[in-house]
Amino acid sequence: MQSTPMSNAEMRAPRKALYVFEAPVRIWHWLHALSIIVLAATGYLIANPLPSIGGEASQHFMMGNLRMIHFIAGYVFGIGFLVRIYWGIVGNKYSRELFYLPIWRKSWWKDLWGEILFYSFIRREAPPSVAHNALAQAAIWFFNTVLGLFLIFTGFALYSEGLGLESWADTWFGWVIPLLGGSQSVRMWHLFGMWLILFFAIIHIYMAVRADVMTRQTSVSAIISGWRHYRD
């Protein structure tokens, strides 16, 4: 499963383009992004509902619909995550970069430090990298994999409350509720997880656009076409 890192010479060799993101990875990325937008918007409104609507209760289903959309998007997020894990196993070596951190590799730590210096404007050149640089990999590992799993577990635990005791969701995820100190606490941690994802999304989008504008590699177009182009 473990990919061997490229030698420095290999990395520095002039290259026109490299196929990094395979089709399933790209489709998942955009579905995942879309589900996050829908989940964040509906989730925020479930915690902080809109001003009340008048008339008979039977004429409206505002919260009901918001919750239903949230649940459907949650399924997209959760099932997408499972499919993505599968692709991390069978896909190319870049496809599994978001599921682990190569902390046993000295060169990874060196690259991580190099990236930090580069983004702090202390060093002019970033260490060479192919798919995700060391800093990006650390960020994506935490905010996508760890936080994503946390949101899936807390989310489906809350969903199980509606399905009831002994439902499949209760059997698989119900134990999360007492573990985090009860239903209200799980809700608040789930809500906080949403804010952490937004925090990540802002920086993620900025970094991707910045890489396109300021470095010699393409980034935004790479997650659309799959090909990373090198301008030199």
Added chain:
Amino acid sequence: MPTRDTFYEVMRRHGVTRRSFLKFCSLTAAGLGLGPEFAGKIAHALETKPRTPVIWLHGLECTCCTESFIRSGHPLAGDVVLSMISLDYDDTLMAAAGHQAEELLEQTIEKYDGQYILACEGNPPLNEDGMYCIQAGKPYVEKLRHMADHCKAIVAWGSCASWGCVQAARPNPTRATPIHKVILDKPIVKVPGCPPIAEVMTGVLTYMIAFDELPELDRQGRPKMFYSQRLHDKCYRRPHFDAGQFVEHFDDEGARKGYCLYKVGCKGPTTYNACSTVEWNGGLSWPVKSGHGCLGCAEDNFWDKGSFYSAVTDFGVMGGAEATADKVGGILAGAAAIGVAAHAAASVVSHMTRGKAQETSHD
């Protein structure tokens, strides 16, 4: 009490007619969510089984569980179970006092070793060797451990015995500790609530006495028959929640129309109890019906969970600092946006200075 009477005999002696006894059996069966055939089974069990003694202990508590219990909606249910219990030991309700009362405990252990049910109201404080709650000259925790050693099963009444409740609120100076963290070797049924609903209490006790087994419990040790759903799931205001019609202030039009109380902090969506079905005071009312949100009193740590009057509550991060997820998250996301803008500007400046540096080096 030299011979062990049956429940039925005890009830008859207390002036309960057979007709009333059978009514009590069918009512209890219905209250427990059992089928009609169980009324006969309960009656049969109570007629033939020797009476199970119940010892009712009080630790750190406010006696609201007892107050609730003696107001059981169906007066007979309360009377019946109460007369069964007060025969043995409950320091609030029994006639005996002082040494005489404490002797009763030893007599019960002697006669019914391993056969009685221990009902615990309140919890033991463990700090200072338990000195914050002294009964008959000894720390309560010792009395609890002693009685628990010889009992068959324990019923943890209310949020005190089940979770710790107000006396265990941060910083919990007396280290008030729920029963299940002190007694580890006996089956425990948690009946949380501050107080629990009277019919829930009598129902649980009757089930244990009549069927000689614990009711089916959920993951956290609460009887499924009363604690498997949230108030929200059976709330009569639920249609207003689904529609998106909320009380915004307690004096607005929505409050007059009986809209959902979620936005003014109702904890019904996160609280497991039977209030919205069994209701209180014999089905007279319950918090939401009276126009006030649920406080979540049957939930673990409800007193430390932040405001009773907002839906988004503090979530206990960073050493108990008061902050909601929306506040902390909003600051984080805002900081990210500002940080990104600043970094972008710095990147442009860095790029331009580098360009100049390269130009000058070419010269």
